[in-house]
Amino acid sequence: MRLRTASIGLVLVLTACTSAQLAPTTTEPPSRPPTVGPEGAGYDHKMEQSRFKVGADARREVEGPYARVVGDKGAFLVDTITGATLAVPTRAFPAIPKGAAVPDFPRPLTENPEEHTAVVRAYLVGAGVPAAQVSGTHVTTTMTGGGPVKDGAQPARSRLLWYSTHLERSVAGIPVESSFAFAALDSARQVITEGIYWPGIPADVIRKARELKQRLESENDRTAFLARVRAARPDVGETRGNVNIVHTSAGHHGRFEAKAVYTVLVRSPNGGKVQIVRFDETGAVVVMADERPTGTDSVKPSIKR
């Protein structure tokens, strides 16, 4: 009993030590859209449907808004607020000390991206991603390389590690920018890594996106709309944009937002990052809830030189 009391005490101390470091959690309740129709239906992935193997000594754990299944080969995370999932491998457990021999990366399913995509598409649609919303696919490519520094600039000598295939989402023919469903498969057709965030899109957002797209097909309406856009953001100039649906991102723990927007890419005058500027149906600039700063600056330690 004494041991148990001591353990509980230690846990309390550790909790107290660590809780002070935690970022403030948004208390605003998430709102799952109440009027999602079949056209905009979402998909919540589950461990049971996944080809990701967490390995031996699997255990379930809950930490705040995160629910995980963890084993010696990796962890499968469910964000219980947004429903987003992420499977992340562990390269080596127990951890390997620096300088020790490094285990090989997983071998890829194939060096043929089309073959990888066909298998992943069948896997994710079979798991439950709505096939009617999958408007396209593409791959991302992970590669590795290295060499001695003394040789100076390196030749292009990198090798393929694996492909990840993404399902692209559209609803009513309108792209949904912020959703994703991807997986990378190894030579045993098991998942190396995967992530899915495919929330339901409210019917009124789909309706607004349809209406906006239709309006912009009329030359007079388009001219009037673009005039409002340029009045709001003169730097848009003559750059053309596209109608799409955007929603808050997979890790956003505030209120869920989905909007029909007209999106324009605005380049900086002398190069540099490219802005993604969004407008609503009135031509007003849209800023999503997870695109707002949340912190305050520290005190600068020295005078400006």
Place this chain on the structure above:
Amino acid sequence: MQLSARHVTGRFIAVALCLGLLAACATESRITIEAVDAYNTACGRLSNNIANVDNFRNRMLSIPGCTAGARWTDANVWTTDFTDPQVVAGGDDSSNFDQSGDAIAYFSGHGTCDDQTNTACTSAASCPNVPGVEKRCLRFTDNPLAGRCVYSRPRNIVIDSCQNADYSTNGVRWGEDPSAGGWAGAGTNGGINLAVIDNSCGITPDLFIPELINAFAGVSTIALIMPTRVGDDTADVANRGRSFADRYVANVHSSVGPSWTDAINSVTGGSACAFGGGNHGIVGCGAHIAISVEVDQPRAEWANGIETWVQLRDPANDGIGRGWMAWIFTCNYDCNNHPFILP
């Protein structure tokens, strides 16, 4: 109450692990963030950099393990934040981007793209020589197969007044501390183990050594965004930092370098790449890349592909020399069948 020996042992191990984690935190656990949105008109305002670094740090701090370091934004981000006092007059990174006790420092804002040119080429040999820099012919079109010349000009962090902090040539040394040693000629007054440079044209394909080697002074890994086609670049998005931190939150025993490159899969926004794919926080074609430098190949490959988020906080894992460079990257298209560089 009876407790089995196995139960007691298990609990002891769990407590020891927790204490070990806290001990590591007590040394190098802080996360410092710097970001600029309020650029002057010469380089163009941005919108999402401050939210991007806030989202990164909030996510990292949403589970125990790391602590908040400094946060500086807009006019509080200075070029001297990134330069080393031992190698350049006025440098002050020891109090800013490279502080003792920090594990990670993340910058988000503009860079410069003067490494790119519109000079057509079919091989590096067909690119004009430029004194003092390396050159490459970077794939531009598949049909006909043609490229554009790119050069290893210094890469920059740009602050609000459009001044540059050059991290390629000789002003920047990150990660030097007593456990790394003073081998880089920058004293031992730094500390970060991971630098994230989330800017435009952060590094040029295949020109990693001339553009980045000088910055390594103990830092384990530098994470960047690498446009892979002339005219393409990083998008100003608020969800890149959090996508990276998501890998930590999901699995603290995952590897840091692959976590950065894999994060591109969860980043949204951008535009299509000329070779297929695209988006994922890139306007056109590009990649997330993590680069590590160490005294030899095993240590460099460990730092780049194995080092976990927990191990990253241990100063015993600092870089101790510049013998070998290892990298991992994830492109937003099929860069295996569309290699960056024309011979």
